[in-house]
Amino acid sequence: MENMKELLHSKRLTKTQKVIAEYILDNASEACFMTSTEIALKLGVSESSVIRFSRTIGFAGFMDFQKALRKDYQDKVLSISSSITVPSQRIAKQAKLESSADYINRHFKNAAHNLEEIFIQNSIQTFEQAADTIISSKHKYIAATRGNICLADYFILYLKQMVPHVTMTTTTTMSPIDHMCNISQTDCLILFSFPRYSLQDKVTAEMAHDAGASIIVITDKPSSELAQYATVLLTVPVDSNTFFNSMIAPQFVSEALLETISHKAKGIEKRLDTIDKYLSKLGNY
Numbered sequence: 001m002e003n004m005k006e007l008l009h010s011k012r013l014t015k016t017q018k019v020i021a022e023y024i025l026d027n028a029s030e031a032c033f034m035t036s037t038e039i040a041l042k043l044g045v046s047e048s049s050v051i052r053f054s055r056t057i058g059f060a061g062f063m064d065f066q067k068a069l070r071k072d073y074q075d076k077v078l079s080i081s082s083s084i085t086v087p088s089q090r091i092a093k094q095a096k097l098e099s100s101a102d103y104i105n106r107h108f109k110n111a112a113h114n115l116e117e118i119f120i121q122n123s124i125q126t127f128e129q130a131a132d133t134i135i136s137s138k139h140k141y142i143a144a145t146r147g148n149i150c151l152a153d154y155f156i157l158y159l160k161q162m163v164p165h166v167t168m169t170t171t172t173t174m175s176p177i178d179h180m181c182n183i184s185q186t187d188c189l190i191l192f193s194f195p196r197y198s199l200q201d202k203v204t205a206e207m208a209h210d211a212g213a214s215i216i217v218i219t220d221k222p223s224s225e226l227a228q229y230a231t232v233l234l235t236v237p238v239d240s241n242t243f244f245n246s247m248i249a250p251q252f253v254s255e256a257l258l259e260t261i262s263h264k265a266k267g268i269e270k271r272l273d274t275i276d277k278y279l280s281k282l283g284n285y
Helices: 004-008 015-026 036-043 047-056 062-077 087-097 103-121 124-136 146-159 199-210 248-264 268-282
Strands: 140-143 166-168 188-192 214-219 232-235
Touching (some): 015 036, 036 047, 124 188, 124 232, 140 146, 140 199, 146 166, 146 188, 146 248, 199 214
Parallel strands (some): 140 188, 188 214, 214 232
């Protein structure tokens, strides 16, 4: 079934149809078991409007739409929202959801759904703005904690090969505060933060914000604790069907942002030649 969020922005939908779509999107657990008459009464619209809505979005009638809606909801039920942040609570939730041993297929469905959400939640222009901000900043600081560090490590490896003055703020000997003590309004912070949000991430964002630096926040939703500090906000869900977040979609966002930068930054070829010259002496590629 076509994603309901996409339909909300479709020019094919009338004002009444958008009301229906919004209700179904916000109340999927109830709407997928309601009849067209019940939905119409709930919203104060005609039953024919509900039926026409089903046909407008590509179904033969309301019954076909309802079947697809139930299947879509069932797939989502098998995922654990990132709003449940405590690992022990997530593993307990996972135990309640078990209906088969088809773990890999469910993980694939979760990852695919998270990936689909990327370009629903973010425009191409947002990626462009983030890339321009990073390139134009004098110093680039990258921050993340615990399970999110894998994203930061990947990002810094390739960003350093494209632009100068890139610093990882998380090391064994120093805190982000030590690394960012000289941050200013000419600099930027790239911050990866997903549930459970770290207090260290928040303090790091506060420090950059107080210094007047630009902040690119990559997190799971606009209401996350770090979104308020963002100069540029990229949101991507990390829902999974186990106790840890799924990082497949955030990894894609990282790669998409890096690719955008690679088309804009100058002097990359010379920088890569220099890196390769000395790496070849080590045999470490």
